Amino acid sequence: MRSFPELYVLRHGETVWNVEGRLQGGLDSALTARGRAQAARQGEILASLELYGFSGICSPQGRAAETARIALPEVLKLSYDPALREIGMGDWAGKARADLGDVGKGFDLYEAAPGGEGFTALARRCAAFLEGVQGPAVLVTHGITSRMIRTLATGQPIEMVREIGGGQGCVYHVAGGVQKRID
Template identity: 55%
Template sequence: MTYPELYILRHGETTWNAENRMQGWLNSPLTLKGEADAARQGAILRGRQLDGFAYLCSPSGRTVQTAGIACAQIAEAVHTDIRLREIGVGDWAGRLRDELPQGTGNDPYMAQYEMAPNGEGIAVLSARCLAFLTDLSGPAVLITHGITSRVIREIVVGPDALSNPSIHGGQGCVYHLKGGVQNLLT
């Protein structure tokens, strides 16, 4: 399937990111570094041609805060869509990653999301992201989360989207997806 042109932002660093806590559907505010991450993303976007783009954001406080900083000078409105929220981590929300069982396999980091008791799981997140992408009617700037961004990028671009060494990151940068190709803008 062909998808519209996308710019994808991950929210800036939060206090829980800095503490290495699982956030999921819970929220923590941006740190000063996180505010700088969002400002850097705004500078990247201001250098792009975004006429006709929709601006869509997860309803989580950290993404709304990021959108307010990154898109303030360029977006007339930013609309929220719950399908852009982060993967649910169930009973592990708010817990320090180091206190949790470690995942195994090729990607132990992602394996933790499958292990989370009462968590959403990657398959459910993927279905949610696919439904969101199917409903897009034109180009968009998306302000979302690390794992949600990863899943959206893999759906649109394929496994090559995850070959970048910072697949779990994205704070302070912007992913540009067009014609099945991903570019990391820094």
């Protein structure tokens, strides 16, 4: 298994579209009050850690950038990388899951989205990103992209993206191929 630098991985806080059950992909929706509180909680977690020598790398999408502004300590040098954007949802971006019928209820929709990115392409994008990370980093990204980065960094096959766990308001620590959730 390839060894990657130590990572702390954050998903953006809850958005209006998360509450509405809409797929965001490359589109954006503002954080809710709960989402801003989740980002603040992530900031508390990060403040309790020794982050000397870490960089901060964030998706350029608005919901992730807002989360980073709230959660990341000012001591981290922050950069933005489009490789951390959310999985592309193609024609289904902005659609409500409920409008997609049974396919909208699980992870299969990320593979089925017409014009979408799919897991294989996302895995290639995330693997290339991880290969370029030069040292320990705090990453601020999105639900599915976070899962894929953690899947790859723990040496699991991409199908495990469905099983690796997720959530907002927490921080995932990945080091030596092992993931730990910090609440």
